[in-house]
Amino acid sequence: MSVQRQKMVAGNWKQNGSLALVQEIQAGLVEAAIDKVNVVVCPPAPYLAAFNATQMQHFSLGGQDVSLFAGGAHTGEVAGAMLSEFGCRYVIVGHSERRADNGETNELVAEKVAVAIEAGLIPIICFGESEQVRDEGRLFEFLKEQIEAVIKRNGVTCLTQSVLAYEPVWAIGTGRTATPEQAQEVHEFVRQFIAERNSEVAESVTILYGGSVKPDNAKLLFSQPDIDGGLIGGASLTLKDFVAICSATN
Numbered sequence: 001m002s003v004q005r006q007k008m009v010a011g012n013w014k015q016n017g018s019l020a021l022v023q024e025i026q027a028g029l030v031e032a033a034i035d036k037v038n039v040v041v042c043p044p045a046p047y048l049a050a051f052n053a054t055q056m057q058h059f060s061l062g063g064q065d066v067s068l069f070a071g072g073a074h075t076g077e078v079a080g081a082m083l084s085e086f087g088c089r090y091v092i093v094g095h096s097e098r099r100a101d102n103g104e105t106n107e108l109v110a111e112k113v114a115v116a117i118e119a120g121l122i123p124i125i126c127f128g129e130s131e132q133v134r135d136e137g138r139l140f141e142f143l144k145e146q147i148e149a150v151i152k153r154n155g156v157t158c159l160t161q162s163v164l165a166y167e168p169v170w171a172i173g174t175g176r177t178a179t180p181e182q183a184q185e186v187h188e189f190v191r192q193f194i195a196e197r198n199s200e201v202a203e204s205v206t207i208l209y210g211g212s213v214k215p216d217n218a219k220l221l222f223s224q225p226d227i228d229g230g231l232i233g234g235a236s237l238t239l240k241d242f243v244a245i246c247s248a249t250n
């Protein structure tokens with residue numbers, strides 16, 4: 001399945017939410033009738049079944065992670081086919097919290113990209129540096145390694161079936177956002193890095209920014225030429241804020 005470059009806002013609920021929130025967000029998104037932007041919600045797996053994605057236009061569901069395994073004795077894991085069966089079109093892969101909490105390496109993330117695509121899902125591949133890496137002047141070298149691992153395992157054309165999300169770790173859940181210039185600099189660098197391998201892929205890949213995106217900073221971030229939308233954590237749990245952020249892509 002190949003994905004065209006598009007305006008997109010994805011909400012990552014992490015380990016938050018409730019059935020009541022599913023109902024509130026779903027009803028609110030239907031009422032807001034957001035168009036011209038692809039809206040994705042990634043709730044914890046048990047809540048996937050409570051969404052009725054078919055009711056809504058420009059709306060998709062996503063998982064927050066995918067198992068490396070297709071099935072079997074892997075307690076706690078969720079297979080790609082299970083996510084698909086419950087209506088997911090997307091799955092987040094390589095979020096910095098999983099890299100930190102679960103020791104997910106660049107190579108393992110690259111493997112999960114393969115597994116997601118194989119299961120017919122579009123991986124939202126997260127990458128981004130810590131504050132220490134940035135301070136040490138290793139930003140671009142570090143990001144290159146994260147993206148190179150995905151390309152080495154899957155070939156550059158896997159990015160025609162994926163979405164990228166630049167999420168500086170120092171900006172996630174901290175209230176500190178990358179400035180539009182800082183984010184644009186990285187997005188441009190990444191698009192260029194991909195273009196050196198395949199210029200068509202570079203032009204067609206959607207690259208999201210994530211890290212404390214809020215209604216008051218979304219518009220400026222999303223108006224940068226290489227930023228196609230956002231991956232939203234905290235603000236995706238509040239209907240008003242999430243709708244405002246989705247609307248800021250226009």
Ligand code: PEP
Binds near residue numbers: 172173212
């Ligand atoms: C995230 O964790 O993907 C994220 C961007 O979180 P927040 O928006 O809360 O910084």
